[in-house]
Amino acid sequence: MSNIDMxxxxxxxxxxxxxxxxxxxxxxxxxxxxxxxxxxxxxxxHTGSFKYRGGRSAVSALDPETRAKGVIAFSSGNHAQxxxxxxxxxxxxxxxxxxxxxPRMKIDNTRALGAEVVLYDRAGGESREAxxxxxxxxxxxxxxxxYDDPQVIAGQGxxxxxxxxxxxxxxxxxxDVLVCCGGxxxxxxxxxxxxxxxxxxxxxPCEPEGFDDVKRSLNSGHIETxxxxxxxxxxxILTPAPGQMTFPILHRLCGPGIAVTExxxxxxxxxxxxxxKLVAEPGGAVALAAALFYGDEIEGDAVICTISGGNxxxxxxxxxxxxxxxxx
Amino acid sequence: MSNIDMxxxxxxxxxxxxxxxxxxxxxxxxxxxxxxxxxxxxxxxHTGSFKYRGGRSAVSALDPETRAKGVIAFSSGNHAQxxxxxxxxxxxxxxxxxxxxxPRMKIDNTRALGAEVVLYDRAGGESREAxxxxxxxxxxxxxxxxYDDPQVIAGQGxxxxxxxxxxxxxxxxxxDVLVCCGGxxxxxxxxxxxxxxxxxxxxxPCEPEGFDDVKRSLNSGHIETxxxxxxxxxxxILTPAPGQMTFPILHRLCGPGIAVTExxxxxxxxxxxxxxKLVAEPGGAVALAAALFYGDEIEGDAVICTISGGNxxxxxxxxxxxxxxxxx
Numbered sequence: 001m002s003n004i005d006m007x008x009x010x011x012x013x014x015x016x017x018x019x020x021x022x023x024x025x026x027x028x029x030x031x032x033x034x035x036x037x038x039x040x041x042x043x044x045x046h047t048g049s050f051k052y053r054g055g056r057s058a059v060s061a062l063d064p065e066t067r068a069k070g071v072i073a074f075s076s077g078n079h080a081q082x083x084x085x086x087x088x089x090x091x092x093x094x095x096x097x098x099x100x101x102x103p104r105m106k107i108d109n110t111r112a113l114g115a116e117v118v119l120y121d122r123a124g125g126e127s128r129e130a131x132x133x134x135x136x137x138x139x140x141x142x143x144x145x146x147y148d149d150p151q152v153i154a155g156q157g158x159x160x161x162x163x164x165x166x167x168x169x170x171x172x173x174x175x176d177v178l179v180c181c182g183g184x185x186x187x188x189x190x191x192x193x194x195x196x197x198x199x200x201x202x203x204x205p206c207e208p209e210g211f212d213d214v215k216r217s218l219n220s221g222h223i224e225t226x227x228x229x230x231x232x233x234x235x236x237i238l239t240p241a242p243g244q245m246t247f248p249i250l251h252r253l254c255g256p257g258i259a260v261t262e263x264x265x266x267x268x269x270x271x272x273x274x275x276x277k278l279v280a281e282p283g284g285a286v287a288l289a290a291a292l293f294y295g296d297e298i299e300g301d302a303v304i305c306t307i308s309g310g311n312x313x314x315x316x317x318x319x320x321x322x323x324x325x326x327x328x
Numbered sequence: 329m330s331n332i333d334m335x336x337x338x339x340x341x342x343x344x345x346x347x348x349x350x351x352x353x354x355x356x357x358x359x360x361x362x363x364x365x366x367x368x369x370x371x372x373x374h375t376g377s378f379k380y381r382g383g384r385s386a387v388s389a390l391d392p393e394t395r396a397k398g399v400i401a402f403s404s405g406n407h408a409q410x411x412x413x414x415x416x417x418x419x420x421x422x423x424x425x426x427x428x429x430x431p432r433m434k435i436d437n438t439r440a441l442g443a444e445v446v447l448y449d450r451a452g453g454e455s456r457e458a459x460x461x462x463x464x465x466x467x468x469x470x471x472x473x474x475y476d477d478p479q480v481i482a483g484q485g486x487x488x489x490x491x492x493x494x495x496x497x498x499x500x501x502x503x504d505v506l507v508c509c510g511g512x513x514x515x516x517x518x519x520x521x522x523x524x525x526x527x528x529x530x531x532x533p534c535e536p537e538g539f540d541d542v543k544r545s546l547n548s549g550h551i552e553t554x555x556x557x558x559x560x561x562x563x564x565i566l567t568p569a570p571g572q573m574t575f576p577i578l579h580r581l582c583g584p585g586i587a588v589t590e591x592x593x594x595x596x597x598x599x600x601x602x603x604x605k606l607v608a609e610p611g612g613a614v615a616l617a618a619a620l621f622y623g624d625e626i627e628g629d630a631v632i633c634t635i636s637g638g639n640x641x642x643x644x645x646x647x648x649x650x651x652x653x654x655x656x
Contacts, residue, residue, distance in 0.1 A: 019350065019352075020350075021350070022347065022348075022349070022350060022372065024347075024372065027440070027441070028437075028440065031440075041605075043605040044350065044352065044604075044605060044606075048605055105602075109356075112355070112356065112359075113355070270642070273607055273642070273645070274433075274642070276372075277369075277371040277372060277376055277606060277607040277608075277638030278372075278605060278606065278607065279601055279605040279606065279607065280605075310605030313653075314598070314601070314602070314649040314650075314653025315653075317601070317649060317653075318646045318649050318650060318653070321642040321645060321646050322642075322646060325641075325642025325643075325645075325646070
């Protein structure tokens with residue numbers, strides 16, 4: 001089980017490797033939100049998302065003999081790149097099982113980071129688990145899960161240590177910290193860090209409308225699932241349900257969830273472009289969208305939000321700008 | 329005359345106000361350039377460009393009685409916003425003389441930052457100097473020049489102090505520092521900071537092809553001018569000639585200039601989007617373009633470049649992505 005000591009230990013292992021991303025502000029965003037908005041841009045993290053923190057934390061926590069045999073991960077996107085880079089930095093092999101229809105750029109990036117990418121046919125019914133289990137057994141690889149892994153959660157939690165320190169330095173000691181939420185690794189990690197270092201700040205998961213499994217699970221008190229796992233532009237956070245490890249943490253520490261429309265994500269992407277000079281992917285913009293456009297669900301004079309990633313194709317980014325780039 | 333002591337004093341005055349922007353890297357950019365590429369993203373600075381540093385430095389250096397009467401600046405863009413924000417933070421009035429045909433967003437932003445914007449008709453032959461002189465005299469305002477001002481140069485030079493420290497920390501102590509160059513305020517300020525704190529690093533001005541007055545001036549040893557001041561997408565750095573104050577510094581300290589095509593700026597903007605998750609404006613992308621595509625004019629295993637600003641309209645950014653967003 002993850003805890004604050006594991007997060008602090010992960011921070012020590014990540015020192016000099018993960019970037020300490022800045023905390024950004026804009027008077028124009030404050031005006032839209034009607035309160036101070038502090039933005040933690042993990043799109044500036046290595047590999048373009050916070051996932052490098054968890055990948056590096058998990059790979060660096062393995063004992064050297066185990067690690068030397070290599071690691072394996074299932075991912076269509078950001079976790080793939082985070083694990084691939086962490087493995088390369090440790091000089092160990094990484095095998096990433098990716099769907100053949102994953103975005104070309106994400107497959108190319110993962111390969112370019114030195115990983116062996118094994119594609120499977122999602123539509124044809126091939127079981128990625130069967131492929132993965134076979135490779136894992138043959139080569140004695142260690143599986144790095146995207147969120148239900150204590151060292152992955154600890155790595156993502158280092159974002160929360162930075163948020164606590166930066167917000168305190170900027171005079172914000174109470175309020176909501178809005179977090180882009182899929183399986184809950186980032187949200188639960190941040191929540192534990194805030195509990196320890198900034199107890200006046202409360203982590204709140206933000207999700208796309210129709211994929212608000214975490215919000216519903218927090219409301220009902222037990223794990224709820226989404227009906228589908230596709231059909232929304234926020235591809236990075238369309239997970240089936242909160243994790244078995246993350247949910248108890250979320251349930252204990254996190255405030256109510258916020259569900260955001262696709263159009264509001266595109267608007268938030270255009271504003272991140274215009275006001276912060278940042279590239280946010282749709283799933284990485286849900287928390288900023290919540291901060292800007294769902295103010296009546298938020299408390300306090302200031303709000304903090306993550307931009308969790310920026311790995312978006314040019315076509316979709318252009319769509320956001322063409323629709324919302326000229327106006328608020 | 330500016331010197332390193334003034335830069336250090338400016339850094340003290342800017343502490344807690346200007347952002348210490350990070351130094352970013354990407355293995356994908358390293359591969360394109362054929363050497364390590366370190367990127368200093370001043371697009372993440374307040375107001376979206378490094379100009380806030382110079383504006384804040386100059387306004388904060390005024391004696392309180394003089395400052396209280398207010399400041400005035402001529403600018404169609406980034407300097408306008410930098411001075412406006414600095415004046416607002418000091419609670420003093422700012423008058424900015426802007427051409428009526430300046431980009432709408434830049435006029436709106438300058439007003440939103442609390443400045444009194446006075447528009448003049450560039451095409452109709454109105455003299456902005458006449459308008460400015462009248463206002464200046466009537467209200468006893470202090471003129472803040474965009475680059476030929478020792479305190480402005482000192483403020484921009486704080487970027488160089490950060491580059492020296494960050495590059496040293498990353499193990500880069502020799503090589504070229506490519507700087508987006510208009511009138512030379514940023515380049516000369518960085519050059520003086522490097523001379524003091526990282527003498528193995530050499531500042532080199534980068535300009536758009538056809539507007540390479542600084543490059544030609546460094547070659548000839550005296551101030552050369554451009555024939556025109558428009559007709560290029562790099563609007564932020566289309567100045568007529570190097571400054572009277574900046575040129576002697578550039579001449580003493582800076583290596584040969586590099587001139588970059590508009591198309592290469594657009595390509596660099598697309599790569600900053602894809603690999604750094606940053607928004608660069610065309611004039612802010614000339615140095616990155618030089619680092620990536622003009623490698624035969626560069627020396628060393630590593631190169632450092634500034635992204636000096638990100639205030640670009642959505643239309644032009646979409647053009648960069650539509651043309652170069654899918655490939656390198």
